[in-house]
Amino acid sequence: MKFKSLNKSTEFTKILRKKKLNTKYFTIYFDKNLKSFDKNLNKYLNISFVMKKKIGNAVKRNKIKRKLKSAVQKISKERQPIDLNYTYIIFGKNNVYKDKFELILNEVNETFKKIKQMSKN
Numbered sequence: 001m002k003f004k005s006l007n008k009s010t011e012f013t014k015i016l017r018k019k020k021l022n023t024k025y026f027t028i029y030f031d032k033n034l035k036s037f038d039k040n041l042n043k044y045l046n047i048s049f050v051m052k053k054k055i056g057n058a059v060k061r062n063k064i065k066r067k068l069k070s071a072v073q074k075i076s077k078e079r080q081p082i083d084l085n086y087t088y089i090i091f092g093k094n095n096v097y098k099d100k101f102e103l104i105l106n107e108v109n110e111t112f113k114k115i116k117q118m119s120k121n
Contacts, residue, residue, distance in 0.1 A: 001076040003069070004044035006087070012048075015089050021114060025096045025107050026068060029089040030115055045076060046087040055094050064092040067101060071108040081112045083119060 006012055018031035033046060049068055051061040068090055076082050096104055 001073065002044050003072075004046050006046065006048045006089070011087075012089065015087055019118070021111055023107050023111055025093055025099070025104055026111075027091045027093070028111060028115075029091075030086050033085055033087050045072075045082060045084055047072065048089045050089060050091050052091070055092070056097070060097055061092075064094075064096040067096050067104055068092050068108070071101070071105045074105060075109050075112065081109065081116055083112075083116055086115070086119070 006015070015029050015031045018029060020027060020029045049065045051064060053061075055061055055064070072082070072090075
């Protein structure tokens, strides 16, 4: 599964106005894909990982991004609860740096299950 990141600030602002879920490790904003008419879009997962500068230095921020990214990648390979028709923005929090990967993986998995439940309703 390949990730496709958002590039334009207008795309970010559109999604940041939509639905969001808060967890201990991250805040996720999500909405239906902006370009649903594109056929190649279903091959990619539209997801962006964002960190605030207040969290720490670049090393710490990148480590948090890598942990979140690998958790999402692992879930997409194994269990497939991630809906490709959505665009996601994940804001990492400081707890990701301190805690173990298994806890983060469970939290990411539960969050994507919640999003799937919300999309069915």
